[in-house]
Amino acid sequence: MKLSIVIPCYNEEENVALFYNEAVNALQDIICDTEFIFINDGSKDNTYNELIKIVDNTSYDVKIIQFSRNFGKEAALLAGLENAKGDYVSVIDADLQQRPAYILEMISILDEDTDYDCVAAYQEIRKEGKVLTFFKDCFYRIINKMTEVEFVKSASDFRTLRRNVVDAILSLHERCRFSKGIFSWVGFNTFYMPYRVEERLNGNSKWSFWKLFAYAVDGIVAFSTMPLVIASIIGIILFIISIIFMFVIIIKTVIWGDPVAGFPTLASLLLLTAGIQLLCMGILGQYLAKNYTESKQRPMYIIKEIIDKKK
Missing domain, CATH: 3.90.550.10 (Spore Coat Polysaccharide Biosynthesis Protein SpsA; Chain A)
Incomplete structure (x- = not known):
């Protein structure tokens, strides 16, 4: 043939x-x-x-x-x-x-x-x-x-x-x-x-924009662990920034007597960090989901x- x-x-x-x-x-x-x-x-x-x-x-x-x-x-x-x-x-x-x-x-x-x-x-x-x-x-x-x-x-x-x-x-x-x-x-x-x-x-066509987007995500997850590395780097950067920000607040309060930033600043920081955490958890979840699917060994x-x- x-x-x-x-x-x-x-x-x-x-x-x-x-x-x-x-x-x-x-x-x-x-x-x-x-x-x-x-x-x-x-x-x-x-x-x-x-x-x-x-x-x-x-x-x-x-x-x-x-x-x-x-x-x-x-x-x-x-x-x-x-x-x-x-x-x-x-x-x-x-x-x-x-x-x-x-x-x-x-x-x-x-x-x-x-x-x-x-x-x-x-x-x-x-x-x-x-x-x-x-x-x-x-x-x-x-x-x-x-x-x-x-x-x-x-x-x-x-x-x-x-x-x-x-x-x-x-x-x-x-x-x-x-x-x-x-x-x-x-x-x-x-x-x-x-x-x-x-x-x-x-x-x-059987392909909508969102189906293509999901297909692209599958491709990245299937052939690269770089998103996990990026998530780790983001976590390290945020940790360093938070330490620096903490020292800045302490120094300003002790030396100049400036009050700690109010609710708007705190809310913005919380929303930012929570969003990034959810993003990183989502990336990790994609890899866990693939491992879960593979482990079941269904045809x-x-x-x-x-x-x-x-x-």
């Missing part, structure tokens, strides 16, 4: 058939040596029935992995990689914002240069609003300063991997997964290929059904 295509799906009833037809047309040269792996991540619409129609009417290798509920894209990616058998494995969304034709370009790059182990697509022209672009840029600047691995700006999960890269990714058994970080952490030589993101044909996903159509 030359190529496995991993396609996570969540509420994509209007897109899966369009995606499959476009992929078949784009990959005609290697379609007989290609398998499609659709992971239905607990969709609440008619995605499952649309996938069944694809299986019933296709003459190519198509597998449907049906989750028992929605476990998230990270779980769907893992399930797809664990079930992929190809020498090359491509990860792509079903919404057709990432065109299947790019997969041929990725394979061509890997075939022509054996030094590369992975081809990752990045947005050459960003189409998000200025506010979202600003926050994404801030995220990449922050995480690259906090971690030892490099996070390439605008690089997406849309990529094609050699089998050795897939095996390395699957060797990591962590449950709190952040794929962008894992792709970088395992290393290997990666070629970053520019591509153009298309407009969604149907449906709405990342539960499969309700697998439908495997072989040609």
